[in-house]
Amino acid sequence: MVLETILANWEAQVRKGLLELCVLNSLDGDRLYGYEIVKRLSQIDGLVIAEGTIYPILSRFRTQGLVEVSIEESSGGPPRKYYHLTEKGVRFLGEMNSAWRRIESGIQTVCKGVEK
Amino acid sequence: MTEFTQEAKKRLDSFRKDLQNTLKGCRSVDRAEVERNVLDHIDDSLAGAAAPVDAPQLAAVLEGLGNPAQWIPEEELPWFQRFLNDLRSGPEDFRLAYLSIGLLGMSALLFCFLPYGNLLPLFGVLFSFCFARAVLSLFESPSDLGAQAWLVYPSLALLYVPLAIVGFFWTVPFGYETTYQIRDLIDDPGKREQFSELPLWIYHSHQMLTLTAGWWFLVGLIGWFFPRLFPSVFYPFLSGWERKHSLALAGTSFAIFLVGMAVTLVILDRYTRLL
Numbered sequence: 001m002v003l004e005t006i007l008a009n010w011e012a013q014v015r016k017g018l019l020e021l022c023v024l025n026s027l028d029g030d031r032l033y034g035y036e037i038v039k040r041l042s043q044i045d046g047l048v049i050a051e052g053t054i055y056p057i058l059s060r061f062r063t064q065g066l067v068e069v070s071i072e073e074s075s076g077g078p079p080r081k082y083y084h085l086t087e088k089g090v091r092f093l094g095e096m097n098s099a100w101r102r103i104e105s106g107i108q109t110v111c112k113g114v115e116k
Numbered sequence: 117m118t119e120f121t122q123e124a125k126k127r128l129d130s131f132r133k134d135l136q137n138t139l140k141g142c143r144s145v146d147r148a149e150v151e152r153n154v155l156d157h158i159d160d161s162l163a164g165a166a167a168p169v170d171a172p173q174l175a176a177v178l179e180g181l182g183n184p185a186q187w188i189p190e191e192e193l194p195w196f197q198r199f200l201n202d203l204r205s206g207p208e209d210f211r212l213a214y215l216s217i218g219l220l221g222m223s224a225l226l227f228c229f230l231p232y233g234n235l236l237p238l239f240g241v242l243f244s245f246c247f248a249r250a251v252l253s254l255f256e257s258p259s260d261l262g263a264q265a266w267l268v269y270p271s272l273a274l275l276y277v278p279l280a281i282v283g284f285f286w287t288v289p290f291g292y293e294t295t296y297q298i299r300d301l302i303d304d305p306g307k308r309e310q311f312s313e314l315p316l317w318i319y320h321s322h323q324m325l326t327l328t329a330g331w332w333f334l335v336g337l338i339g340w341f342f343p344r345l346f347p348s349v350f351y352p353f354l355s356g357w358e359r360k361h362s363l364a365l366a367g368t369s370f371a372i373f374l375v376g377m378a379v380t381l382v383i384l385d386r387y388t389r390l391l
Binding site: 005055060078 | 146152160186
């Protein structure tokens with residue numbers, strides 16, 4: 001298989017896995033609506049995100065009780081849905097970030113070992 | 117909120133309607149929320165534009181936004197839409213594999229419904245084979261194919277099997293025929309009767325085996341001198357074929373051929389005046 005294709009597939013899988021972590025972190029201490037979250041995440045270098053991908057994630061977080069939604073009317077279109085973390089969401093995010101730091105540290109150890 | 121010209125507003129309303137229709141029935145996505153996202157995206161993209169924004173400017177933003185179907189979660193797409201999306205944007209090897217099996221299936225259908233003798237199904241099979249070989253060229257090893265092998269191997273087998281049968285067994289009908297030729301060489305009625313004491317199928321089998329063994333000896337020699345020939349032609353099924361296999365084929369076939377020819381000569385000597 002062409003190496004570029006393998007790399008592209010691998011990157012897509014890694015981004016998929018990290019997107020939930022990024023979405024929750026973007027809501028940490030903030031109250032954002034869908035497009036704001038998309039904008040914030042699209043500024044992250046290497047995190048190529050299609051606008052449609054975050055809505056199922058937000059819907060799932062809502063079902064899981066990690067985020068709450070508040071509606072605000074806006075001019076010229078449907079109302080805006082603002083998302084913010086619940087207490088459960090804040091705790092869960094803390095655990096996700098700890099898990100991520102462990103994974104990141106482990107990967108850096110492996111990579112340093114390989115570089116030697 | 118961005119101000120639009122009449123034409124631009126019509127264009128936007130059309131896009132919003134498309135979006136609503138596309139997302140109808142979507143369980144995990146709120147249509148209103150997605151529409152809100154689109155409007156925010158448009159406002160953000162046209163933030164510095166002079167008002168009112170005209171249709172071409174809006175069209176450029178909508179084109180950048182892409183197809184409304186992108187908001188449908190992949191798991192909620194109809195199976196044929198997922199298939200088409202994979203064909204359009206999936207990894208190249210994946211697309212080619214589905215093209216290969218799709219073309220093969222279509223050729224089979226055409227064969228059933230088109231008049232006998234129509235060459236379209238044959239062309240379909242040939243193109244399907246080409247796509248299958250193209251898929252194989254994208255992988256370093258056939259074992260990397262994984263489940264895609266199921267999509268690719270049918271096209272390959274459909275061509276390889278007849279090719280192998282013709283290539284390896286074309287001598288069988290000739291061997292069958294030589295039995296009658298030998299029988300025709302027998303002048304003496306008594307000897308002819310003796311010849312017929314054994315069932316004809318024994319003579320047929322012997323002649324077919326001898327001629328085929330003789331041909332396989334030549335095939336083995338060809339494989340010995342051109343070791344990459346069989347692995348290339350029948351890739352990936354004979355990718356493990358080596359010189360030693362050609363040698364074994366040539367050696368075994370030659371032995372069978374020698375024995376077979378000896379028996380044939382005995383038959384000719386006993387029953388005919390040829391020798």
